[in-house]
Amino acid sequence: MKQLTAILEGIGSTLQLLARSAAHVGTLPRQRARFIEQCYLIGYTTLPIVAILSFFIGSVLALQAGYSMQNFGAKQFIGSLVGLSLARELGPVMVAILVAGRVGSAIAAELASMKVYQEVDALETMNIPPARILVLPRLAAILFMMPVLAIIADLVGWFGGALVSNYVNFIGIDSEAYFAALRRYMHFKDVMNGLIKAEIFGFVVVLVCCNIGLNTRGGPREIGASVTRAVVTSLILILVLDYFVTKALL
């Protein structure tokens, strides 16, 4: 019962934070510097790890598909399998998980530390709403950067799959055939579905991590606890939402 109350309180306070942030949307143009800084932190610094992981996920996908499909002569479909898997599912989910681990944890730690060391209280005494300057630029930045990260993950993953298909002996599908299959069975809608998912996951991760950070009580120990809670909650939400969003988009 106590846990259920805590979950409901968490949902309530997250929605309140969203409403408070949305109320200041009009201030975004004059928060350009903060928005750009957050885009840099959320997007640019996450890019290398997204590229490395998606390259190898695309490669492994092609390797596994090639190994399984060689027995029944369906190797020519590797391109479409890798393309669709990455665009519709693995790309957005993997990027969201990376964002939760890398960006969400950093947001939760920074806001929790600001709360514990009374910087958030200081903002409130100055009549500067924390939702306006701490949450809104982050939410705007994730909305802007998430599709970019997801598209890069797709492209690099496809490229990784193409390399493996071309150079691994038992597959032996050249890049032209690989990308032809990818184009034949994949539609614009598939990529869009993936981008919508990425957008939803990223937004929820940042909102939840901001809320957990800003609701931290106590001392330095609670900062660590908040970071753990933020990442775990984000990961659970990504996977739960993945099912429902996928179902809605099918």
Added chain:
Amino acid sequence: MPSCSPTRNPFTAEETPAVAVSFEGLSKSFGDHVVLKDITFNVEPGEIFVLMGPSGSGKSVLLKHIVGLEAPTSGRVLLDGHDAADEEVRAQIRIGLVFQAGALFNSLTVYDNLALYLREHRLSTEPKIREKVMHALKILSLENTAAKFPSELSGGMKKRVAIARALVMEPQLLLYDEPTSELDPVMSATISEIIAALKDEYHVTSIVVSHDRDLARSIADRVGILMDGKLMHLGPPSTLQNPSDPRLKDFLNPKIDLKNPRFKKLET
């Protein structure tokens, strides 16, 4: 709002009214733990009021009620006769709070810490903001710290920057939470002098929460002592010399008794 003694704006020749603060039957509980019990007293406009009391007596909690960081369980706090719980009232009255640990924004330089309030409320142009920030830093002899980050400052400097940040708000009411804690005696005396100078110069109402007896005796117009959530004493600093209540006596002039130490008594 009724006009009171004027607060001179530290940055222009303008004058704004200093603020009166009234606590009316203020009580606060956290769960079963009662922190403040029916606190009633007034702070006059332009006065330095020092609130003393042992650790955990509820001083900081009382201060937080003035700025809306805590909501009363019962009773209320009035700013010039208006309820401080009302956000609009707090938005109209400029209140500066100097936090115990400074609460400076660690990701911003000292300059940006001071400029944040003016920028966010779009109160001045950037050249004017620069002028005001540098003036506030000059008042507190901190001109050379503008480009530094809070982590590069000493404890005393952080307190002074926190005061400068509050001063930039051109406050009508300045609240200090333990401004001399963790400072050496000379720096404590410096901070006390700054608080007194700001009152003399700008006639701002000041409420200082502190353990510091020297500060209370030298700069306070009146002193209140909180013990176990109750206001045990209220009067000018001269009344602190010979308190009749034994607990007040022990708090104000504690004798170190090695043969019969207090912590042993606490154990029993």
